[in-house]
Amino acid sequence: MTNLVEFGTPAAMPPSERRLLLVFDGGNAPGYASVAVALTEEASRRGYEVWAATEGFRSLTPDATNEPRFERLIVSRRERYALLAKGIPARSMGRRVLDAGSDFRSERYLGFHDAQNRRAAAETLRTQGFSHLVGVGGNGTFEGLRALLGEISPRVPTGFVNVSIDNDLAGDRAIGFLSGVEAGATIARGLYEDAYTHKRIYLLEMMGNRSGRHALHCGVAARAHLIVLPFFQFPEAVLRETAAALSQADYALVVVAEGYERERRAREMPGASASEFLRRQLEAAGLVDSAQKRVIAEPFSRYLRGVRPAFLEISAAYVKASLLFDAFEEGRTEIMPFVLASNDVGVRPFHLIAREDRVERAFLPLLARLQIPGFSTWIRDNFTSEKTSL
Numbered sequence: 171m172t173n174l175v176e177f178g179t180p181a182a183m184p185p186s187e188r189r190l191l192l193v194f195d196g197g198n199a200p201g202y203a204s205v206a207v208a209l210t211e212e213a214s215r216r217g218y219e220v221w222a223a224t225e226g227f228r229s230l231t232p233d234a235t236n237e238p239r240f241e242r243l244i245v246s247r248r249e250r251y252a253l254l255a256k257g258i259p260a261r262s263m264g265r266r267v268l269d270a271g272s273d274f275r276s277e278r279y280l281g282f283h284d285a286q287n288r289r290a291a292a293e294t295l296r297t298q299g300f301s302h303l304v305g306v307g308g309n310g311t312f313e314g315l316r317a318l319l320g321e322i323s324p325r326v327p328t329g330f331v332n333v334s335i336d337n338d339l340a341g342d343r344a345i346g347f348l349s350g351v352e353a354g355a356t357i358a359r360g361l362y363e364d365a366y367t368h369k370r371i372y373l374l375e376m377m378g379n380r381s382g383r384h385a386l387h388c389g390v391a392a393r394a395h396l397i398v399l400p401f402f403q404f405p406e407a408v409l410r411e412t413a414a415a416l417s418q419a420d421y422a423l424v425v426v427a428e429g430y431e432r433e434r435r436a437r438e439m440p441g442a443s444a445s446e447f448l449r450r451q452l453e454a455a456g457l458v459d460s461a462q463k464r465v466i467a468e469p470f471s472r473y474l475r476g477v478r479p480a481f482l483e484i485s486a487a488y489v490k491a492s493l494l495f496d497a498f499e500e501g502r503t504e505i506m507p508f509v510l511a512s513n514d515v516g517v518r519p520f521h522l523i524a525r526e527d528r529v530e531r532a533f534l535p536l537l538a539r540l541q542i543p544g545f546s547t548w549i550r551d552n553f554t555s556e557k558t559s560l
């Protein structure tokens with residue numbers, strides 16, 4: 171097939187003081203598309219020329235694999251036709267507000283940890299004439315954006331929108347977290363019913379490599395009997411007591427976060443999922459899988475990735491976009507809009523944003539619904555300090 175169209179780049183457009191680049195990166199989360207729509211609409215309203223990198227940070231570097239590397243985002247179909255007629259790749263975004271997944275991503279790009287690639291990215295920003303930059307993703311994307319800023323001189327007004335299932339940045343509720351919990355808890359609750367029906371013990375692995383929030387809220391909401399957070403390392407006595415309590419239970423659902431004993435697993439049982447590792451630990455401590463009473467480890471699943479975002483996430487996406495561009499208008503830069511509740515919103519400067527893997531202290535007594543006094547004491551003695559909870 172012949173290549174009918176040679177796509178125009180941002181640099182081919184007349185210069186603009188409001189040329190905004192959106193870079194989406196990191197783990198897929200419900201609401202990515204909603205954020206793309208909200209940012210496009212709110213920015214267009216304020217006179218920005220909006221572009222998106224088609225495969226995240228990678229598009230800005232010589233490692234880009236997708237052409238065109240940048241697409242113009244607009245809201246109306248007519249504008250799209252006009253741009254296409256000029257050879258400018260354009261997408262109209264309005265109708266994508268409920269979509270699952272993202273149009274502007276590929277596999278994660280580890281090359282961005284290399285300063286040389288980030289320098290090339292800074293140069294691309296300059297040569298393409300981008301005057302404003304907004305990153306969209308989770309904690310890793312935020313780190314990538316900060317590292318990129320270190321290579322840009324002079325810096326351009328920059329923002330970040332937190333979209334993540336893990337919800338691991340302090341002082342914000344990430345877009346995607348609520349929908350992720352909704353989908354995750356639905357799966358967990360389904361397995362709970364199955365455990366009840368067949369009198370089984372399920373060990374269900376849920377998302378959360380370092381952050382325990384997704385597993386925690388899914389587990390509590392699904393009435394899991396036990397929740398194992400990613401930063402737990404059980405003492406033998408607690409494992410034995412837990413194995414004994416599960417052996418006596420009629421049925422049980424145990425939720426275990428994906429990152430549980432990650433390093434130890436890699437050393438001692440390479441390839442084993444967190445749930446399988448916990449199953450073997452409990453087996454060694456006396457919890458026996460038998461034909462009458464099955465003990466089943468469910469491996470890490472990504473089923474909740476394809477779900478559409480909850481409408482509350484979409485309204486949060488719009489508020490975040492609006493807050494961000496208002497802040498740009500006020501001359502502020504290197505900021506993240508936050509939404510904790512309807513009236514608890516604002517923007518935070520990058521230097522005050524920190525990764526948050528701890529869980530809220532008030533939820534700690536809800537980790538075990540079985541009578542496991544040793545477990546509860548261990549939690550109280552080890553995880554209720556300022557260092558490990560908030």
Ligand SMILES: Nc1ncnc2c1ncn2[C@@H]1O[C@H](COP(=O)(O)OP(=O)(O)O)[C@@H](O)[C@H]1O
Nearest residue numbers: 196197278279282307308309310311313314317
């Ligand atoms: N410290 C870092 N330096 C440079 N780039 C980074 C850094 N951390 C993450 N990135 C970039 O951000 C991308 C997204 O990070 P990741 O941890 O996968 O996602 P999330 O945003 O979901 O937490 C990575 O693929 C990489 O390109």
Ligand SMILES: O=P(O)(O)OC[C@H]1O[C@](O)(COP(=O)(O)O)[C@@H](O)[C@@H]1O
Nearest residue numbers: 197198308334335336337377378379
């Ligand atoms: O499915 P992948 O791409 O391997 O990613 C797995 C990671 O994505 C997540 O599910 C979600 O991560 P984010 O919330 O940071 O986007 C993590 O819990 C998990 O470690």
